[in-house]
Amino acid sequence: MDVFLNGQKILTEYFRISGSQPILVQENQYQYNPGKSEETAYQEIYNNQYLQGQKDEAINKGDSLLSEGRYEEAVYFYDQAVNQDPNNWNNWKVFNSKGDALFKQGKYEEAIQAYNKAIELTPENPIAYGRKGAALKALGRADESDVAYAT
Numbered sequence: 001m002d003v004f005l006n007g008q009k010i011l012t013e014y015f016r017i018s019g020s021q022p023i024l025v026q027e028n029q030y031q032y033n034p035g036k037s038e039e040t041a042y043q044e045i046y047n048n049q050y051l052q053g054q055k056d057e058a059i060n061k062g063d064s065l066l067s068e069g070r071y072e073e074a075v076y077f078y079d080q081a082v083n084q085d086p087n088n089w090n091n092w093k094v095f096n097s098k099g100d101a102l103f104k105q106g107k108y109e110e111a112i113q114a115y116n117k118a119i120e121l122t123p124e125n126p127i128a129y130g131r132k133g134a135a136l137k138a139l140g141r142a143d144e145s146d147v148a149y150a151t
Contacts, residue, residue, distance in 0.1 A: 055084035059094060062101075071101040092121040096128055099135070108135045126151075 062077035078098040082091050099114035112135045118128035133148035 051084050055081045058084065059097075062094075062097060066097060066101050066104075069104075071105045074098075074101040089121050092118040092125060092128065095121070096131065099128070099131055103131070103135055103138075106138075108139045111135045 058077045058081035062074045062081065065071070065074035065077060075098055078094050078101065081094050082098075085091070095114045095118035099111040099118065102108075102111035102114055112132055115128045115132035115135065118125065119132070122128070129148050129151045133145045136142075136145035136148055
């Protein structure tokens with residue numbers, strides 16, 4: 001049996017008995033579910049890794065298309081990446097890149113929406129604020145742009 005899953009069984013039982021809350025599991029690790037067979041648990045891990053691989057491929061394709069100036073296609077692949085794992089906080093990077101592709105097309109309002117989503121996921125990240133400021137400036141909204149740059 002996998003050491004990680006065995007350790008998770010022990011922790012799960014401890015938290016069940018003590019009534020405490022389980023610790024958060026780091027990214028790319030999956031908490032053991034005592035109601036599932038070992039085979040089912042491994043299948044779930046495999047499925048999650050497969051989906052992560054698809055997401056990574058979509059991000060890489062989007063990045064490649066962005067660098068080639070194929071912005072509409074890049075936006076499509078960034079959307080595909082987010083759809084693979086919509087609740088991942090790390091999607092801020094994808095939203096930044098999507099915003100960049102939209103910005104390059106002159107779609108400033110849509111770019112601002114993408115940057116806002118990146119900001120929502122990581123409010124302390126200055127990259128999205130700066131890029132949002134540039135989009136606001138391109139729309140002639142200097143006051144809002146200054147606020148974004150200052151944040």
